[in-house]
Amino acid sequence: MILVTGGAGFIGANFVLDWLAQSDEPVLNLDKLTYAGNLENLASLQGDTRHVFVRGDIGDTALVERLLSEHRPRAVLNFAAESHVDRSIHGPEDFIQTNIVGTFRLLEAVRAYWNGLDDEAKAAFRFLHVSTDEVYGSLKSGEPAFTELHRYEPNSPYSASKAASDHLVRAYHHTYGLPVLTTNCSNNYGPYHFPEKLIPLMIVNALGGKALPIYGDGQQIRDWLYVKDHCSAIRRVLEAGRLGEVYNVGGWNEKPNIEIVDTVCALLDELRPRTDGQSYREQITFVKDRPGHDRRYAIDAHKLERELGWKPAETFDTGIRKTVQWYLDNQAWVAGVTSGSYRQWVETHYA
Ligand code: NAD
Ligand code: TYD
Numbered sequence: 560m561i562l563v564t565g566g567a568g569f570i571g572a573n574f575v576l577d578w579l580a581q582s583d584e585p586v587l588n589l590d591k592l593t594y595a596g597n598l599e600n601l602a603s604l605q606g607d608t609r610h611v612f613v614r615g616d617i618g619d620t621a622l623v624e625r626l627l628s629e630h631r632p633r634a635v636l637n638f639a640a641e642s643h644v645d646r647s648i649h650g651p652e653d654f655i656q657t658n659i660v661g662t663f664r665l666l667e668a669v670r671a672y673w674n675g676l677d678d679e680a681k682a683a684f685r686f687l688h689v690s691t692d693e694v695y696g697s698l699k700s701g702e703p704a705f706t707e708l709h710r711y712e713p714n715s716p717y718s719a720s721k722a723a724s725d726h727l728v729r730a731y732h733h734t735y736g737l738p739v740l741t742t743n744c745s746n747n748y749g750p751y752h753f754p755e756k757l758i759p760l761m762i763v764n765a766l767g768g769k770a771l772p773i774y775g776d777g778q779q780i781r782d783w784l785y786v787k788d789h790c791s792a793i794r795r796v797l798e799a800g801r802l803g804e805v806y807n808v809g810g811w812n813e814k815p816n817i818e819i820v821d822t823v824c825a826l827l828d829e830l831r832p833r834t835d836g837q838s839y840r841e842q843i844t845f846v847k848d849r850p851g852h853d854r855r856y857a858i859d860a861h862k863l864e865r866e867l868g869w870k871p872a873e874t875f876d877t878g879i880r881k882t883v884q885w886y887l888d889n890q891a892w893v894a895g896v897t898s899g900s901y902r903q904w905v906e907t908h909y910a
Pocket of ligand 1: 564565566567568569570571589590591592593594595596597615616617618637638639640641642643657661689690691692721743744745746747748753
């Protein structure tokens with residue numbers, strides 16, 4: 560079996576669902592169920608004995624040690640993290656705790672477990688660390704996209720904490736020989752995306768008749784990848800990635816934020832027109848910029864394509880249409896995640 564951490568979050572849950580749709584290899588899912596973790600994302604697996612869920616912290620050494628020795632996974636995939644840049648600006652502590660200390664403790668427990676395996680199991684074992692393009696910092700217009708050789712220049716507490724975790728993973732390979740793989744991916748979008756991030760927030764606010772808050776001039780550029788393509792890249796790297804290597808994952812799809820919001824509005828105008836006949840674009844509002852806002856991210860995913868033959872299956876046009884449709888079809892899920900502490904966050908942050 561494989562051990563997935565953070566498998567009740569956005570990308571982790573998509574990964575677990577995709578994995579079990581394609582393989583009978585069981586998944587042990589360790590997730591702390593923070594505000595971002597939601598068992599509703601995994602509701603379709605209820606009663607499926609191939610999925611074992613454990614609520615817990617990657618930094619809980621005794622728990623992780625027990626899970627490893629009881630379940631004997633052949634791989635550990637680390638998705639667990641605090642992942643929202645704006646939250647890291649308001650309060651970095653949890654990011655340091657989970658992304659740095661948590662990853663460190665997980666690595667220590669995995670190293671001890673791996674050391675106790677027989678030679679064959681040791682050689683076959685993998686620790687795959689899921690990371691972000693944000694560790695490379697910000698690009699100027701016209702600068703080439705990030706390759707795996709780009710220097711680390713993280714600018715937010717979030718990206719700095721992810722950068723630290725990447726360095727620890729690298730060091731555990733270099734120093735202890737732990738068979739690690741790291742993926743650095745661009746912005747994901749798709750089903751089960753928590754509506755604090757740009758695309759789901761815009762869909763949910765548009766449908767709720769609320770403002771669509773665009774930071775600064777809206778000309779910040781991100782590369783966007785449909786989440787299922789990220790999952791297929793991770794499966795491919797796990798299967799055939801070279802030990803100790805880093806693979807950048809991206810969608811070859813750089814777009815300014817304003818264009819993303821415009822596309823979301825156009826799709827909603829088509830699929831669920833406003834009753835007053837106006838466009839959802841009317842709800843766009845420019846708000847104060849994020850402090851230290853990175854201007855541009857772009858990923859060069861040639862290495863992954865060249866070495867492992869991976870390419871995204873979705874274009875932005877197909878992926879964003881599926882995503883908007885998913886939110887329209889899953890209003891109960893949205894209602895479930897936008898209650899309580901979510902509302903409090905939105906009120907504080909956008910005040
Ligand atoms: P998310 O915030 O939606 O989910 C994170 C999950 O981790 C949640 O289920 C949460 O409960 C769990 N978690 C948090 N702290 C934990 C802890 N201490 N122990 C166990 N579980 C814990 O995040 P996401 O968007 O699914 O991102 C998953 C991973 O992918 C993260 O490592 C993130 O840095 C990386 N990533 C995200 C994106 C993106 O666009 N969302 C892009 C590239 C990389
Ligand atoms: P986000 O989804 O938070 O991802 P990240 O900061 O990790 O790239 O934000 C994507 C972009 O959208 C980023 O440039 C910030 C911007 N943004 C807004 O303009 N308004 C918003 O309300 C949010 C949440 C993000």
